[in-house]
Amino acid sequence: MKKLAIPNQRQVIDRRGLAEAIGAIHAEQGDKGRKAIVALLRDALEGGRAELAKRLEAKPSAGHDCCAGHAFLVDQIVRLLHDHVVERVYPPGNRSSGERLSIMAVGGYGRAEMAPHSDVDIAFLTPTRRAPWCEQVIEAMLYFLWDLGLKVGHSSRTPDDVVRMAKEDLTIRTALLEGRYVWGDQELYEEVRRRFWADVAHGSEREFLTEKLEERNARHKRMGDTRYVVEPNVKDGKGGLRDLHTLYWIGKYIHKVRVAAELVDVGLFTAKEYRSFRRAEGFMLAVRCHLHTITNRPEDRLTFDLQRQVAERMNFADRTGKSAVERFMQFYFLQAKRVGSLTGVFLAHIDEQFAQKRARRGFLAGFKARPRDHKGYRVFGGRIAAPSDDWFRKDPVRLIEIFQIAEADGFEIHPETMRQADRDSGLIKAEVQNDPRANALFLDLLAGRNDPETVLRWMNEAGVFGKFVPDFGKVNAQMQFDMYHHYTVDEHTIRAIGLLAKIEQGELVEDHPRSTRLIHRIASRRALYVAVLLHDIAKGRGGDHSVLGGEVAERLCPRFGLTDGETGLVAWLVRQHLLMSATAFKRDLTDPKTIEDFVGEVQSLERLRNLLILTAVDIRAVGPGVWNSWKRQLLGNLYDAAQERLRLGHMRHGRDQMVAAKKTAVAAVLGYQAGLIEKFTKVFTDAYWIAEPEDVIERNLVQYAQVRGRNGKLSVHCEFYPARGATLVSVIAADHPGLFYRIAGGIHLAGANIIDARIHTTRNGWAVDNFLVQDPLGKPFREDGQLVRIEKSIADALANRIELAPQLARRPLPRSRAKAFEVQPRAIFDNSASNRFTVIEVNARDRPALLNRLARSLFESQLVVHSAHITAYGERAADTFYVTDLLGQKITAPDRLAAIENALLEAASDQRQAELEEA
Incomplete structure (x- = not known):
């Protein structure tokens, strides 16, 4: 997105030297020298790739440099082939005005972002259709490129074709949006570029935005619809490179920016946010380059077997409680999370800009709707916003309050306020963490009656969650390197809280009939919500996370405002949150000793009810398909047997x-x-x-x-x-x-x-x-x-x-x-x-x-x-x-x-x- 200077270009490829060598081969062998020219260029291509791989090894996080280097390498090959074909294979002689050719890079190649095995997407531009000389040159160049082993996506179009097809097809429009002049007739390229903006883009900005977001949503659904899947697709997954590209495409289409840095100039990003954008993009480009290099193919999925290798290549090391691969993946998910935050802010600003344009042009152009006051905040259009830029600085407890109000009253949080919360989250120090009002607000949000899952996810995206509960911040974006858990620890926990809320609201009665009945019979619903929050809080610390989590619970629950009895229940639930599933799935439930041992640990009906519900949401939040009727049946059988034993003090029948x-x-x-x-x-x-x-x-x-x-x-x-x-x-x-x-x-x-x-x-x-x-x-x-x-x-x-x-x-x-x-x-x-x-x-x-x-x-x-x-x-x-x-x-x-x-x-x-x- 930002043009980079390639250092020591001739170490990558020496175009001048190769041009002379190609000329010498042709002078000596004529048309029979084709095979020798292909061999010469193939060696140059392999040598360039080897040099870029060596540079990536020396600077393993330099994703922008690596991708720009590969685009530069292909540029030089394409230019050499164009000059050779035009000057020697099909010399033009006395060309007509229709015998002109321009080569435009499109797509990722157009952005000058190419991983080692990316496709080479080229648009050949000609003034008219069926110009024989142009067709001969294009065909000859393509055969050379194919013989070099490059995977070429190509098209041949006139300016009229470009305009017509771009209007009809979003994919073509997006590819042309990133068109970059490579070689040939530059005037023809400029004509196409001018007509694209004048005849295609102008007036269709809203349509492009809508179609791009629909395309993005469909892609997310295909890829699992969360940025926290543990085998992410670096290119197409949620929070991946394609999401960053989408922001750039929308910004470029609407504001005509040439490079991503100009998104700051048009007010869509702050300078700090743009730096985050570049960091996330550079890291993910580097990961993608390593994937291509390791597999020697265009591989974009960060599978378990590749994660360890990429982590090693990018110099991640083991630390106490966390392996190198877990640390690498945690960093990856933090970048994906940042992409999500940037996307939300960016799209909301775009939406507001369109809304302002509509208001200025519409029937009510002279009327300005006024936001209403709600508990000191501004509310407008279903969104809650901070009334001033220093709102959180004046009272950092408001960083918790705004999320609690949003959950309780069903508001979205204004993107500018999300940006402020993100910026000011560092204000949450020990004084705020221990503030009784802040903790009461957090507990109300955690056990909210509407949609705590969504609002807690916003709170997490803004960085407020991890600052207010530092123990939760430690598991932020943390994955477990296994094939059982589908999500990072923080995402798994937030999903489990959401499932608990749905059970309480009666939305999952078919899958969880017992839990739906029992949740209304427990003594403290807030204790159960806290137990779900804390059940995996100590993962990644080394040692038994259940035991360590119990210690965290004993420290945090009083801070949240729970009573001694509630604290004892939460600590027990966290320590024993695996007990019920282990007993139900690994032990013979018809053996009386199994039930006696289980009941001896549980000791009360209140603990049993809470444990069943916690176990159900914990298993279901692991990932799609993990919860099934067989597990429900086993847990139900254990619950019934244990309940009978606890209620009667003995088994009902001999x-x-x-x-x-x-x-x-x-x-x-x-x-x-x-x-x-x-x-x-x-x-x-x-x-x-x-x-x-x-x-x-x-x-x-x-x-x-x-x-x-x-x-x-x-x-x-x-x-x-x-x-x-x-x-x-x-x-x-x-x-x-x-x-x-x-x-x-x-x-x-x-x-x-x-x-x-x-x-x-x-x-x-x-x-x-x-x-x-x-x-x-x-x-x-x-x-x-x-x-x-x-x-x-x-x-x-x-x-x-x-x-x-x-x-x-x-x-x-x-x-x-x-x-x-x-x-x-x-x-x-x-x-x-x-x-x-x-x-x-x-x-x-x-x-x-x-x-x-x-x-x-x-x-x-x-x-x-x-x-x-x-x-x-x-x-x-x-x-x-x-x-x-x-x-x-x-x-x-x-x-x-x-x-x-x-x-x-x-x-x-x-x-x-x-x-x-x-x-």
Whole structure:
């Protein structure tokens, strides 16, 4: 956007020397020298790129220099080719007035912003159509450019074409807006430029603004509609380069600015804001150049596997609690956030300028509407504004007050006031942070009844949030380098607060029916909102963020004005905010010890209600698709069991009563087939009757009756199970050693992921195993063909018709980017979590058939798996097994436990995976 002088240009490319060399080749070889000329220019292009790559390595943040250098390099190549073709290949002789040619760079090339592998966008301008000499020159130049390996976007147009097509097509209009003279007939270029402004741009400014913003919004939606996605697109993502370009395009189109610096002169940016603009642009251009250099292709997505490499190239280093890649990405998101702030200010000013023009020209041109006073502020057109430039300096508490009023009364904040808040946010010192009025206002905003999410995001954009709550400022734009979390910590937190508000307003009753009921029964809604704010506040500090966050809560809650009781509740919720999900997803909820341990930690119904709601919004705010009906069901089951235990002081029914109640409920579901219960009542164990829900038992009994009735040895049944958002796979077979790992292998080979497994053995030696499975994207299988494929794959695995290990090893990991992460395998043994079983939790990198390998390892260690609980956190899997030895006893001997641990770690290791793939 700003023309840069390229230092030591001849080290990049020596045009004069190359021109002489091209002339010499042509003089010696004539038209046969074409191949030699291409080779000469290709070497020059590669040499120039190598020189620019070396400069980028020496100054890894010099994005403007690198991009300008690549544009300069291409300019010289294009000029050399033009001169060679015009002077030697198709010398013009006595040219007519129609045989003139101008070369104009457009798009990114026109801005002189080219990453190493950017397209070369060229418009060839000619006075008339179908001028034979012009067509020959253009064709010859294009063949040279293609032979050099450049990806060329080109057009050939007359001035009339330019005007007509630019009026019709926004993309063409935008590309021409950035047109830059490269070489050839300059008078022709100037004519096109003059006509563009006079015939195309004039009078269409409002239309261009509207279309550009619509285009931007559509692009944001395509890219995830937030600047805080953890694998951002540097070019097209929200807060990326294209957003900066959009500001420049709009400013140039409306105010005819030549370079971005002139946006200051026309009042759209302050000098300080323009410096921020340039810093953000320079950093993102540098990131894009590094991406192109690393991948050797036009790559604009900052994926996990590339983030680490770019961070290293840009000299980011590890710090306590934060890796180099996390520090790099935090800096990236701070720049993206700045782009968002600048965009808001810029567009609001443009809108105001148009509004002023309309007012001056309209029927009410002589009438000036007056803003009204509202609590000392000016309100006009739904916007609240500070009444003077020194408003916040006179009383910095107003920096909190204005956001609270905006949330409570439904106002937007005027862009000039946002700019003032950003400028004056540094006034928030300890005195303001500890001011009771400021804290009361903040608490009212945080627990606002209208839209706290949006206003807190504005507060964060203005830099006020992080200054008033410095602990929140520390997690501003901070990402977690994993595949589970979709957003930065601050964005995740603000989204969670928004979800809490929506639950309270009854907007999410379908997805969160329990939470919607319970939120109106909690003792302190403001304590819950504070707990959501603080639950991840200590991430990135090193150590357990839950424990450290509890300490932050104990310090901050009294400052916010919470009572001792509320402070104790918030601190407990922050410390234990992962307890409910870990219990629900990793433990057997039919084991009484699971409920006893959970209740022993929770201790009260008030804590339980708050914890359920916090857990729900925390999971859902992780990212799209993370919350599902299966998780809702598990959390609901745990809540119901814990509530009963807390309310009554004991479980309502003993084991015999629970089994009898379950059989009665199943009989109602079975209807005319209720006799199956009496027939098989002694075949199925009490543990089975307690563990399985009524509808699954009904299916199992019918399936068991069918397979036994035909004297079969195996029955596999699959069906979509909407109650859990998954596919239910029921396998009934004569029990034998290794059955579980073979079933798991068959399911994996069919392309399915197991999310839960319940393994039962009947008293007469039959296995009745129920699995819930989903596809790699967390969706259920529904189509008949998919269900048949799973059934056949399991049957083949159990009949030894396929070799499981080599076939499973060859299956690609659905998310291959998981290889970018280091996940150290761990096996944790717990003999206190259950009265009957040893509980083993294995954490490892998620990969094809991990469950199959772990189950096989347990089988080879002579263990019996009674239930398995499978949880995925992005690239990390956490698989939990309830096991006994062959005699039904817990495993307690230290040497035995050590041997099992070694076997599991080997099965889970990357080295073992590599060996299987080679085999």
